[in-house]
Amino acid sequence: MKTFRQGLYLAEKKELSEAKKIKRISPPPRVILPLSQHTGAPGRPLVKVGDRVEEGQKIADADSFISSPIHASISGKVSSIEKMPHPVGGEGEAIIIEGDGNGKKVWEKGKGNPKSLAAEEIRKIIREAGIVGLGGAAFPTHVKLSPPENKPIDTIVLNGCECEPYLTGDHRLMLERPDDCLYGLRVIIETVHATRGYVGIENNKPDAIALMREKLKDNENIQVVPLKTKYPQGGEKMLIKAILNREVPLGGLPLDVGVVVNNVGTALAIAEAIKWGKPLLERVVTITGSGVSQPANLLIPLGTPFSYVVEECGGLRENASKVIMGGPMMGLSQYTLDVPVVKGTSGILVLTESEVVFREEEPCVKCARCIDHCPMGLLPTILARLVKAERWDSLKDYQVMDCIECGCCAYVCPSRIPLVHLMKLGKFQVSKRPT
Ligand code: SF4
Ligand code: SF4
Structure with a gap:
């Protein structure tokens, strides 16, 4: 196989x-449509509070090539455009539509x-x-x-x-x-x-x-x-x-x-x-x-x-x-x-x-399980140490940007080190730095 x-x-x-x-699913009475639901530039609202919208109407878009428009998923009225909790973290601007029951x-x-x-x-x-x-x-x-x-x-x-x-x-x-x-x-x-x-x-x-x-x-x-x-x-x-x-x-x-x-x-x-x-x-x-x-x-x-x-x-x-x-x-x-x-x-x-499982992180025991299971062939234990030491340049050399955030390393780590969290933090810091 x-x-x-x-x-x-x-x-x-x-x-x-x-x-x-x-x-x-039976139609929800209201929907919350974040302007960012994709990789790339968030959309700009094309509607304002009080507007009536039809199902499928484009309600947000951006000029950037790497972006994607957002459409009304139900028909109804735009009741507000405001910051709402976003499932990928924090809050984000969203268009809220109260359904008309059509x-x-x-x-x-x-x-x-x-x-x-x-x-x-x-x-x-x-x-x-x-x-x-x-x-x-x-x-x-x-x-x-x-x-x-x-x-x-x-x-x-x-x-x-x-x-x-x-x-x-x-x-x-x-x-x-x-x-x-x-x-x-x-x-x-x-x-x-x-x-x-x-x-x-x-x-x-x-x-x-x-x-x-x-x-x-x-x-x-x-x-x-x-x-x-x-x-x-x-x-x-x-x-x-x-x-x-x-x-x-x-x-x-x-x-x-x-x-x-x-x-x-x-x-x-x-x-x-x-x-x-x-x-x-x-x-x-x-x-x-x-x-x-x-x-x-x-x-x-x-x-x-x-x-x-x-x-x-x-x-x-x-x-x-x-x-x-x-x-x-x-x-x-x-x-x-x-x-x-x-x-x-x-x-x-x-x-x-x-x-x-809720357990406190313990020190790395250098078992190399994270290395044995990483499908990208990376060295998660070393990457984690570099993140903790804020050595962003070395992180790039150790290919942190190739981490696919699959979670295999964190899953097998006996010390419960939050390796994926550390990889994400490392990637974020490296991506912010000039190339
Ligand atoms: S999360 Fe990243 S470092 Fe960890 S196993 Fe997956 S690819 Fe490797
Ligand atoms: S699996 Fe955990 S304890 Fe083992 S080497 Fe990797 S980071 Fe260290």
């Missing part, structure tokens, strides 16, 4: 939600046949639809599909790994919307003039592997590749190594080895934008963990508060202790349920008291 070096075998915990079909809009006005659309037109449709990477990174997709001329792309990898424990939304999408996921993949292949595509799926999803193979049985240039279930198999660099045996150089990007990787949810959003003219205004989120009453996979309008989502799933259990946006390895702990679902919200995970 194909895979990458190092990484971790984790308890998968998918059984809580993997059989739960995707259901549309039903869902029917999206059916397509943008034409992708075969007859120029690559530039497709990129424009993707940009205007506000599509970003839905695997969690939220990098604007039109930017990813605009490689420089000196870096031709020959291969597209569709990422169906969903290697984070607990999360099952991508698995459900592959089972319930396989044709749309593959439609999106074909559009991506055409847009960057690649010659072939692969669908990488971990072998803990045999039903998705079988269905995708069936759908692709007459297709010569797209192949399904089952991969070993190992964390973080869904990391771009790990996928490329496993499927193509190409190594993305340190400091480099997938396009340096002729590859673009997109998540299945992103491919589906591209299909909806082209087939129906629908912008990104909702996404599938896995609500799971022993701390929530009824785990589910829900299709949720962006901006819906976590509190509303959790209530739709029967509420929190009494012993609920920690709420995480995303999975347990790369997800972010939340201090309030007032935060909204944003474009990068793949899951809402609620853990109970017995599942959360």
Whole structure:
């Protein structure tokens, strides 16, 4: 079975939600839409307090190339534009819409046949639809599909790994919307003039592997590749190594080895934008963990508060202790349920008291476990020491910027050193310094 070096075998915990079909959540009475839900420049509001907005109307945008517009996810009235808690930390400016209770809009006005659309037109449709990477990174997709001329792309990898424990939304999408996921993949292949595509799926999803193979049985240039279930198999660099045996150089990007990787949810959003003219205004989120009453996979309008989502799933259990946006390895702990679902919200995970370890950090015992498991081949123990000593220049030499924040090092560290936190701090400091 194909895979990458190092990484971790984790308890998968998918059984809580993997059989739960995707259901549309009942419409929330209000949504909170942060102006920054993507990597890059935050949007500027295009509406003001008191304006009436239609579902799908563009309500924020920026001139910067690396940015993405925001659309109203329900119809209603803009009640305020103010700072609100943001699920990636702190507060951020957000547009708040009070819903008018009108039903869902029917999206059916397509943008034409992708075969007859120029690559530039497709990129424009993707940009205007506000599509970003839905695997969690939220990098604007039109930017990813605009490689420089000196870096031709020959291969597209569709990422169906969903290697984070607990999360099952991508698995459900592959089972319930396989044709749309593959439609999106074909559009991506055409847009960057690649010659072939692969669908990488971990072998803990045999039903998705079988269905995708069936759908692709007459297709010569797209192949399904089952991969070993190992964390973080869904990391771009790990996928490329496993499927193509190409190594993305340190400091480099997938396009340096002729590859673009997109998540299945992103491919589906591209299909909806082209087939129906629908912008990104909702996404599938896995609500799971022993701390929530009824785990589910829900299709949720962006901006819906976590509190509303959790209530739709029967509420929190009494012993609920920690709420995480995303999975347990790369997800972010939340201090309030007032935060909204944003474009990068793949899951809402609620853990109970017995599942959360609170322990003080102890000194490094130089066991090298963090080094043995780092999928990027970094030296986390040394990087952590350099961060603590504020030696930012040395950190750069030790390739801190290549850390993918996967959490493998912190997971295996017997001294409970907050290694990912230290890596993030180191990356932040290095990125601030002149190159
Ligand atoms: S978080 Fe960074 S340093 Fe730690 S294992 Fe992952 S890539 Fe390596
Ligand atoms: S795993 Fe923890 S204790 Fe072991 S070398 Fe790495 S930082 Fe030190």
